Amino acid sequence: MSDAPVLEVNDLSMVFGGLRAVDNVSLNIKKGEIVALIGPNGAGKTTFFNCITGVYIPTHGEVKINTSEGSAVLNGLKPNVINEKGLARTFQNIRLFSNMTVLENVMIGRHQSLKSGILSSVLRTKKNRIEEQKVIDDSYEILRKIGLEMYVNELACNLPYGAQRRLEIARAMATNPFLLLLDEPAAGMNPQETNDLVELIERLRKEEDITILLIEHDMSLVMTLSERIYVVDYGKMIATGTPEEIKNNKEVIKAYLGEDIDA
Amino acid sequence: MITIKDLKKAFLNALWFIFLTFPIMVMKVNTINDTLIWRWMNMLYIGVAAFVFTLLGKIYxxxxxxxxxxxxxxxxxxxxxxxxxxxxxxxxxxxxxxxxILYPFLMSMYQTSIMTTALMYVVLGLGLNIVVGFGGLLHLGYAAFYAVGAYTYGLLFYHFGLNFWLCLPIGAVFSALFGIILGFPILRLRGDYLAIVTLAFGEIVRLVLENWNEFSFGPSGIANIARPMIFGQKLKLAQVTNFTYFIAVGLTILTIIVIRRMESSKMGRAWEAMREDEIACQAMGIDITKAKLTAFSMGAVWAGIMGVLFAAKTTFINPASFTTWESIVILCVVVIGGMGSIPGVIAGALIFILTPEYLRAFSQYRMLIFGIALVVMMIFRPGGIIPKIRRSYQFAADKEETQEVEA
Structure with missing residues (x-):
């Protein structure tokens, strides 16, 4: 059981009209790993993410998860169902609930774990009150772990940029995932904020027993954090390996820097 | 403080206002002699007033x-x-x-009656607030649900003689069903498209009621609907007016409590998240289909209940009471009061419905005053009369830490 990869993507393709945004990409992630997906702009990384999380339905291929509750195929499921299965994501361009407070943003993440229906919340049954209080406490606890507790009652849109990125992670963590998909978590951060982020991601993996797949352009972050790297270009997987291997891979250098005429 | 540029702007403003108000302020038709009277002095007054007010606004x-x-x-x-x-x-x-409690006993029957109407709009506003304020779904056909409630009572009374109290929940259920029926086709729409479809829905319901004579008796409507009764006792007109007022008060309180609780529940948070960002909302595990349908049906419930009360209060209903204008008025109540804000919507409804009644003397200019009020509101208080204040939470750990810092 422990050998089976938690996320298994086989021959995934996504075609928009004549454009093959993702072309036969396969990928495996083992439990507890931090894996990075890199590639030049427009390589299809975010499309790949959207296929896994149900925003798009892939044209071809299979997305499969293996957890302690058994394995399941995620193709064609709705985003909220996929989230329920234990995959949580953040967004490249921040998509917080801007006019809600920081705590409420995290409380939304706990939505799935709440059982009470409309009627019991209108009647304020005892069970419902206990549940609501628990949501508030749990959410605050998550904020404390991520280090955002000083912003509890602030509106999400009033937070500094780095804090907004962290709040996205907090909100995703609130859904209680086993796999966290981070789409450019360090985009637009200053070096200090990036360092904090690296520390946060490592801490999350250790303390929360979580597997992480991230897309990132910040190479220093990718090289320090990830254990394995997948490289895509024009929708195709061109290389895979440890950070060291990727650094010296000719294909990768070609994709990023272009071909050397003399070579 | 005031530059030439400001003066120029104020002058242009004055000209614009003169042009705008020319037809109503300068021209007057004398219907007896069939002549047109030109009141040129009014033009001057308006010009001067616009000029002065622009400058005052600038200084402010x-x-x-x-x-x-x-x-x-x-x-x-x-x-x-x-x-x-x-x-x-x-x-x-x-x-x-x-x-x-004392209001109906101290005031005249007329006052009680318009207060009842105002309270009905409070409930309607609060209901629409679920859809527009919480859910962020622009709904221009809300009066259709109002009509569903009214016709439920009207028809059930006409055919089967069902009484008011029995029809109250039936109207609510029918209205909620209509909310779901409307909800399905518009699940994938948002913004302008949603507004157009809801507008069309409102008109469809009204036109069906107007033209399907066998079902709804067409434009002539249904008359002689029974007023609310206590224990099967028929009341005198004055008593029944007071009684209707208290029913409206009771329903208003019920609405406020229920909607407040919904707002701070799981569903209420889901509605707000849906308003903020649908994709993120789904990625966080919220079923958007369910959230939209519940928003529409829970919003419609209140219109249904008020429809039943409306039918019982006026004893006569016809499709002319449920025009698009009605939907717009309710939407105005929500927007002016403050979208998503329960006290705001209450204040909005009371002001928006009661002021025209007290200012009957100016009824000729009602639309003009409404227009100006709306524009002024949107400029100076875009959040509404009482904007929504978000709930803030206190945590023990929070306080301890701040104390530590201080020490």
């Missing part, structure tokens, strides 16, 4: 900008801080309760 904004560093607490904040004192809170609550 400049001053406001200069002292922007000192943030004065708004009226609402002052009221809120006063309310934290228990004595003040309970005594003001007692005063409100006393006024509400």
């Amino acid at each position: 904004t400049v001053r406001k900008a200069n002292r922007s560093e000192i943030v004065k607490p708004s009226l609402i904040q002052i009221v809120n801080s006063k309310m934290e004192n228990k004595k003040v809170r309970y005594s003001s609550l007692a005063a409100v309760v006393a006024i509400v």
Whole structure:
């Protein structure tokens, strides 16, 4: 059981009209790993993410998860169902609930774990009150772990940029995932904020027993954090390996820097 | 402080207002002699007034900008801080309760009747607030649900003689069903497209009621609907007016409690998340289909209930009562009061419905005043009369830490 990869993507393709945004990409992630997906702009990384999380339905291929509750195929499921299965994501361009407070943003993440229906919340049954209080406490606890507790009652849109990125992670963590998909978590951060982020991601993996797949352009972050790297270009997987291997891979250098005429 | 540029702008403003108000302020038709009277002096007054007001507005904004560093607490904040004192809170609550109870006995029947209407709009506004304020779904056909409620009672009474109290929940259920029926086709729409479809839905319901004679008796409507009764007793007109008023009060209180609780529940948070960002909302595990359908049906319920009350209050219904204009009025109540804000919507409904009644003398200019009020509101208070204040939470750990810092 422990050998089976938690996320298994086989021959995934996504075609928009004549454009093959993702072309036969396969990928495996083992439990507890931090894996990075890199590639030049427009390589299809975010499309790949959207296929896994149900925003798009892939044209071809299979997305499969293996957890302690058994394995399941995620193709064609709705985003909220996929989230329920234990995959949580953040967004490249921040998509917080801007006019809600920081705590409420995290409380939304706990939505799935709440059982009470409309009627019991209108009647304020005892069970419902206990549940609501628990949501508030749990959410605050998550904020404390991520280090955002000083912003509890602030509106999400009033937070500094780095804090907004962290709040996205907090909100995703609130859904209680086993796999966290981070789409450019360090985009637009200053070096200090990036360092904090690296520390946060490592801490999350250790303390929360979580597997992480991230897309990132910040190479220093990718090289320090990830254990394995997948490289895509024009929708195709061109290389895979440890950070060291990727650094010296000719294909990768070609994709990023272009071909050397003399070579 | 005032530059040539400002003067020029004020002058242009004056010209624009003269042009705008020319047909109503300058021209007047004398219907007896069939002549047109030109009131040129009015043109001058309007020009001067517009000029002066533009300059005053300019001075005001400049001053406001200069002292922007000192943030004065708004009226609402002052009221809120006063309310934290228990004595003040309970005594003001007692005063409100006393006024509400004594109102029909101190005021004339006419006053009681318009207050009942205003309270009905409070409930309608609160209902639409679920869809527009919480869910962020622009709904221009809300009067259709109102009509569903009214016709449920009207028809059930006409054919089967069912009484008011029995029809109240039936109207609510039918209306909620219509909410779901409307909800399905528009699941994938948002913004302008949603507004157009809801507008069309409202018109479809009205046109069906107007043209399907066998079912709804067409434009002539249904007359002689029974007023609300207590234990099967028929009441006199004065008594029944007071009784209807108290029913409206009761339903208003019920609505406020239920909607407040919905707002701070799981579903309420899901609605707000849906308004903020649908994709993120789904990625966080919220079923958007369910959230939209519940928003529509829970919003429609209140319109259905008020429809039943409306039919019972006026004893006569026909499709002319449920036009698009009706939907717009309810939408205005929500927007002017403050989208998503329960006290705002209550204030909005009372002001929006009662003011025209008291200002009957100016009824000719009602639409003009409404228009101006809307524009002014949107410029100076875009959040509404009482904007929504988000709930804030206190945590023990929070306080301890701040104390540590201080020490």
